[in-house]
Amino acid sequence: xxxxxxxxxxxxxxxxSVEIPLVDGLILNKEDEHSTWLLEAYTDLSLYDYFKKIxxxxxxxxxxxxxxxxxxxxxxxxxxxxxxxxxxxxISVLFQGRLRRNKSDxxxxxxxxxxxxxxxxxxxxxxxxxxMQSKPKIKVKNH
Numbered sequence: 001x002x003x004x005x006x007x008x009x010x011x012x013x014x015x016x017s018v019e020i021p022l023v024d025g026l027i028l029n030k031e032d033e034h035s036t037w038l039l040e041a042y043t044d045l046s047l048y049d050y051f052k053k054i055x056x057x058x059x060x061x062x063x064x065x066x067x068x069x070x071x072x073x074x075x076x077x078x079x080x081x082x083x084x085x086x087x088x089x090x091i092s093v094l095f096q097g098r099l100r101r102n103k104s105d106x107x108x109x110x111x112x113x114x115x116x117x118x119x120x121x122x123x124x125x126x127x128x129x130x131x132m133q134s135k136p137k138i139k140v141k142n143h
Contacts, residue, residue: 002029004067009041012062012076020047023090027067037077039065039095048084048091055081063095073107076100107132 006025011018024042054061063077079097110131119127 001031003027004029006039006041007066007069007072009039009066010064012064017064018050027065035098037079037097037099039063039077039079039097041093041095042090043093045086045089045091047093048086051081051084051091051093055084061095061097062100063097 004027006022006027009020009022009025011020020041020043022041022043026040028038030036030038058080061079061081063079064074065077066072066074076099077095077097078100079095081093082096083092083094085092111128114124114127114131
């Protein structure tokens with residue numbers, strides 16, 4: 001098993017995403033036969049009802065996670081909530097899921113989004129290089 005610091009976390013829902021303000025976060029690669037990952041977000045109490053509803057509906061969630069440091073490309077996980085604990089001022093949300101390898105390549109997602117904007121040729125190359133440096137958020141389509 002390997003553990004990492006969870007730097008940032010967003011819930012991706014179609015064209016929208018919900019940024020989860022982390023007080024602290026941890027991500028574990030269980031390295032088991034199912035390629036299971038655990039993500040724990042220690043976050044604001046105000047998100048309790050949001051996560052409780054999703055948990056009660058037993059819905060799958062796509063999470064965009066940046067691991068260890070801001071400069072790292074985000075990874076995408078298909079998860080479910082397996083634990084939701086309420087504390088006095090915060091909540092702990094534990095997600096279990098799998099890495100979505102087909103959605104985790106930031107460069108492919110970025111290139112796809114730039115082509116969708118109609119960029120091509122040198123303009124596409126210039127914008128791609130700039131965005132690979134600045135690493136802006138990319139909306140993920142759930143096909």
